[in-house]
Amino acid sequence: MADLDNVPGNLLRKPSGKQEDELERAASTYKPxxxxxxxxxxxxxxxxxxxxxxxLTKIRPAVEQIASEAxxxxxxxxxxxKQVDRVLDIRQGELCWVVGTVYMEMAxxxxxxxxxxxxRWISAPTSTNKYWSxxxxxxxxxxxSGRIRLVGDALRSVFLVTGCIIAVMGTENAxxxxxxxxxxxxxxxxxxxxxxxxxxxxxxxxxxxxxxxEDEEMTGTQTKGSGGKIAIVSGLGFSGSDASHxxxxxxxxxxxxxxxxxxxxxxxxxxxxxxxxxGNSISLxxxxxxxxxxxxxxxxxxxxxxxxxxxAQPSQLLDEFLATLLPTMPVTLLPGAQDxxxxxYPQQPIHAAMFPGARAYTALPTSxxxxxxxxxxxxxxxxxxxxxxxxxxxxxxxxxxKYVDSEDRLGMMEAMCRWRCCAPTAPDTLWAYPFQDDDPxxxxxxxxxxxxxxxxxxxxKVIVGPDAQSVRLITVPSFNATKEIVLVDSExxxxxxVKIAVS
Amino acid sequence: MPPSRRSTxxxxxxxxxxxxxxxxxxxxxxAQPGKKDLISSTTPxxxxxxxxxxxxSEDEPVAEKQDPKxxxxxxxxxxxxxxxxxPVEQEQEPxxxxxxxxxxxxxxxxxxxxxxxxxxxxxxxxxxHQQDLSLAxxxxxxxxxxxxxxxxxxMSRMKRWQRADKLGLNPPPEVLAVLMKEExxxxxxxxxxxxxxxLNSTAVGAN
Numbered sequence: 001m002a003d004l005d006n007v008p009g010n011l012l013r014k015p016s017g018k019q020e021d022e023l024e025r026a027a028s029t030y031k032p033x034x035x036x037x038x039x040x041x042x043x044x045x046x047x048x049x050x051x052x053x054x055x056l057t058k059i060r061p062a063v064e065q066i067a068s069e070a071x072x073x074x075x076x077x078x079x080x081x082k083q084v085d086r087v088l089d090i091r092q093g094e095l096c097w098v099v100g101t102v103y104m105e106m107a108x109x110x111x112x113x114x115x116x117x118x119x120r121w122i123s124a125p126t127s128t129n130k131y132w133s134x135x136x137x138x139x140x141x142x143x144x145s146g147r148i149r150l151v152g153d154a155l156r157s158v159f160l161v162t163g164c165i166i167a168v169m170g171t172e173n174a175x176x177x178x179x180x181x182x183x184x185x186x187x188x189x190x191x192x193x194x195x196x197x198x199x200x201x202x203x204x205x206x207x208x209x210x211x212x213x214e215d216e217e218m219t220g221t222q223t224k225g226s227g228g229k230i231a232i233v234s235g236l237g238f239s240g241s242d243a244s245h246x247x248x249x250x251x252x253x254x255x256x257x258x259x260x261x262x263x264x265x266x267x268x269x270x271x272x273x274x275x276x277x278x279g280n281s282i283s284l285x286x287x288x289x290x291x292x293x294x295x296x297x298x299x300x301x302x303x304x305x306x307x308x309x310x311x312a313q314p315s316q317l318l319d320e321f322l323a324t325l326l327p328t329m330p331v332t333l334l335p336g337a338q339d340x341x342x343x344x345y346p347q348q349p350i351h352a353a354m355f356p357g358a359r360a361y362t363a364l365p366t367s368x369x370x371x372x373x374x375x376x377x378x379x380x381x382x383x384x385x386x387x388x389x390x391x392x393x394x395x396x397x398x399x400x401x402k403y404v405d406s407e408d409r410l411g412m413m414e415a416m417c418r419w420r421c422c423a424p425t426a427p428d429t430l431w432a433y434p435f436q437d438d439d440p441x442x443x444x445x446x447x448x449x450x451x452x453x454x455x456x457x458x459x460x461k462v463i464v465g466p467d468a469q470s471v472r473l474i475t476v477p478s479f480n481a482t483k484e485i486v487l488v489d490s491e492x493x494x495x496x497x498v499k500i501a502v503s
Numbered sequence: 504m505p506p507s508r509r510s511t512x513x514x515x516x517x518x519x520x521x522x523x524x525x526x527x528x529x530x531x532x533x534a535q536p537g538k539k540d541l542i543s544s545t546t547p548x549x550x551x552x553x554x555x556x557x558x559x560s561e562d563e564p565v566a567e568k569q570d571p572k573x574x575x576x577x578x579x580x581x582x583x584x585x586x587x588x589x590p591v592e593q594e595q596e597p598x599x600x601x602x603x604x605x606x607x608x609x610x611x612x613x614x615x616x617x618x619x620x621x622x623x624x625x626x627x628x629x630x631x632h633q634q635d636l637s638l639a640x641x642x643x644x645x646x647x648x649x650x651x652x653x654x655x656x657x658m659s660r661m662k663r664w665q666r667a668d669k670l671g672l673n674p675p676p677e678v679l680a681v682l683m684k685e686e687x688x689x690x691x692x693x694x695x696x697x698x699x700x701x702l703n704s705t706a707v708g709a710n
Contacts, residue, residue, distance in 0.1 A: 050654060
């Protein structure tokens with residue numbers, strides 16, 4: 001049987017008798033940024049118009065600069081291109097360019113005005129897959145002064161959704177619409193260097209001061225950190241009733257703990273330094289059929305809801321999963337569309353009271369430290385192993401998906417980066433908090449890694465910007481459907497996909 | 504025998520149980536100017552630096568209240584005390600705000616009316632329906648409808664000016680001067696835009 005023993009990766013072998021080395025997990029350098037945290041006392045008295053104003057004011061300088069550089073000396077048909085300040089200043093026959101916010105008028109989009117006017121006759125809202133339709137869609141450009149409709153072939157080649165800020169060059173035609181000749185986006189924002197916010201782990205624990213060529217130094221001295229990986233998973237979907245992927249969840253736990261597979265693979269697994277859960281950890285239970293509800297006798301409704309219909313099992317299962325994993329690996333938990341967090345963007349962290357077991361690993365509420373179990377907001381920005389990471393639970397990409405006639409989700413993620421806005425459709429069709437002082441969805445700094453969770457399938461791409469920015473885009477598939485997780489190398493930002501299957 | 508209805512009889516007879524009264528109902532916006540008057544009435548007495556620190560640290564979520572407190576205290580202590588009090592400040596923002604406010608405080612009434620006349624000269628026709636408004640209210644209303652600083656509804660005028668300043672839009676300092684002067688005088692109704700007050704008033708009997 002010596003052959004079997006020598007086959008690598010084969011678990012069917014005699015005990016070797018020698019002491020195996022203890023594997024140690026790679027450490028993770030981590031610093032979350034609280035860009036999307038809301039104050040505890042939130043006021044909802046304000047209107048949403050402030051958000052659009054803030055977005056336009058913050059992004060307008062960048063677009064104007066790009067547009068004026070591109071179109072400054074353009075002469076088309078003997079006419080020079082001029083900038084106009086307001087959308088309504090465009091005159092017929094004059095060639096000009098203007099900056100504004102895009103607004104899409106779509107027939108299939110849920111319209112609050114129609115809902116309010118049909119107050120008594122409203123039926124249950126039907127959720128359509130896409131708002132986009134062949135006819136009946138109008139792209140308009142809007143700013144503080146007014147709105148003008150855009151037409152032209154140049155619009156067909158780009159993604160446009162409500163809320164993105166663009167510069168448009170064209171002229172007004174006879175119908176009062178702006179014929180678009182050229183479009184410019186703000187493009188990627190400036191990208192911070194690696195290790196901009198947190199300090200890299202020094203060779204002997206001494207933190208070095210930041211120098212230009214620090215990256216080269218660090219990879220030489222780091223032995224444990226190099227080759228570290230970040231695991232990203234989403235859509236775990238713990239459920240009280242649906243156990244179709246329970247085995248895979250268990251195997252995932254064993255995989256992450258390093259209990260599965262053989263020692264050589266476990267050596268690789270010990271490099272996984274952090275797990276990021278990107279939404280939908282708890283799945284909504286399907287509603288009970290109508291007949292069953294009617295035959296039940298009147299249930300006792302205390303505090304206005306029926307307490308006996310609440311099933312605590314999903315959150316208990318999630319808590320067990322986390323409590324088993326946390327002693328060995330730090331976890332960052334983003335809420336998703338189906339998680340017990342608030343439903344409007346940005347979702348606030350899931351309260352630690354939901355996790356009686358894993359709660360021990362969170363930081364104290366009053367301290368500034370970060371515990372191994374970090375409940376964070378959705379969307380979330382932070383620095384992991386020096387790389388600036390932006391992650392969301394999927395609602396922003398799903399909403400943008402409904403607006404465009406395309407299935408290319410990575411292309412939409414790239415478009416969001418180039419628009420400098422990670423949730424442009426908020427607050428139009430994506431419910432959002434009415435921000436009044438600052439719009440946090442505007443990307444001030446370009447992330448190195450941008451991931452979106454709860455997507456139907458895995459995809460990854462690297463995009464580059466005009467100032468040598470490069471962003472790695474990842475769509476993380478839902479685990480309950482695809483049984484896949486994503487591993488990101490923390491030195492090169494290469495991505496591997498791991499599928500857990502029971503064969 | 505039917506149970507005796509003692510409770511109804513005693514209330515009819517005006518018994519010991521007190522009737523409910525709604526006279527001390529808490530009003531909404533009316534309460535706030537009263538609070539400002541309280542502050543301005545106590546500041547004539549010499550405020551110690553400690554009280555400055557305390558009053559600046561409290562009411563932190565209420566940003567709009569912060570500014571009148573800072574401005575009122577600085578006025579009575581003069582510029583040199585304000586400079587000494589600056590290190591006492593706990594956050595950087597009130598210090599930066601107070602710089603804009605210091606500059607705005609130096610703007611005299613003559614400069615404000617010169618600013619207003621400049622604006623009026625740009626128009627070809629005279630303004631109508633503004634005869635019974637004070638100059639301060641006219642300046643503030645013009646600031647409200649200047650859409651380059653954002654929508655005026657849903658925000659107090661002072662907060663809107665501060666936000667425009669923070670975003671780098673260069674709002675006119677004369678408007679800040681008018682706002683601070685009106686707050687010192689305790690004029691009612693200048694805190695929020697007039698349009699805001701109209702839109703927020705609830706009509707009883709609708710629907």
